[in-house]
Amino acid sequence: MALIINAECIDIKDGECTVVCPVDCIYEGTRMFYIHPTECIECGLCESVCPVDAIRYDDEVTPEEEIYVTINREYFEVTGLGSPGGWDRTAPAAIDHPIVAAAPPNKTTVETALNEGKNT
Ligand code: SF4
Ligand code: SF4
Numbered sequence: 001m002a003l004i005i006n007a008e009c010i011d012i013k014d015g016e017c018t019v020v021c022p023v024d025c026i027y028e029g030t031r032m033f034y035i036h037p038t039e040c041i042e043c044g045l046c047e048s049v050c051p052v053d054a055i056r057y058d059d060e061v062t063p064e065e066e067i068y069v070t071i072n073r074e075y076f077e078v079t080g081l082g083s084p085g086g087w088d089r090t091a092p093a094a095i096d097h098p099i100v101a102a103a104p105p106n107k108t109t110v111e112t113a114l115n116e117g118k119n120t
Contacts, residue, residue: 001042001057001058001059002035002036002037002038002040002042002058002072003035003040003042003044003046003047003055003056003057003058004035004055004056004057004058004061004065004068004069004071004072005017005026005032005033005034005035005054005055005068005072006054006055006056006061006065006068007032007054007065007068007100007103007106008050008052008053008054008106008108009032009033009050009052009054010031010032010100010103010106011031011032011105011106011108011109012032012051012052012054012106012108012109013028013031013032013033014051015028015033016049016050016051017033017046017049017050017055018033018046018087018089019049020045020046020048020049021043021045021046022041022043022045023039023040023041023086024086024087025039025040025041025086025087026046026087027075027076027081027084027087027094028087028091028093028094029075029079029093029094029095029096029097029100030093030094030095030096030101031096031100031101031103032096032100034071034072034075034076034097035055035072036072036076036083037058037072037073037076038083039083039085039086042057044057052108056068058072067099071097071099071100074097075096075097078097078098079094079095079097081094
């Protein structure tokens, strides 16, 4: 069991959760972060700091979020990352899980951009 990150992180990806993770088990993709399913020690710190409520215990997800349990787990297989033992902050962002790569733009990000456009 571990925590997972859901679609709310897509295109937000501010990295707040990575600052508090004591074992550096949150890894950077191009559009979102992913939690390693076996390196996570379930401390829950990341869940408390996420500004968009994107983090869940994997046994508390809604039916709509269920796919993100699979996505967080598969991410480390499809990228070939395996179990590195900690995120290397100096490495460039890895590719995303194919489902995330193909996901539409995050609604929150689009709304923010539109509002900023109106205010300029
Ligand atoms: S629950 Fe704790 S160990 Fe797991 S990803 Fe969040 S901060 Fe890291
Ligand atoms: S704190 Fe939330 S939005 Fe920020 S990177 Fe982590 S999961 Fe994504």
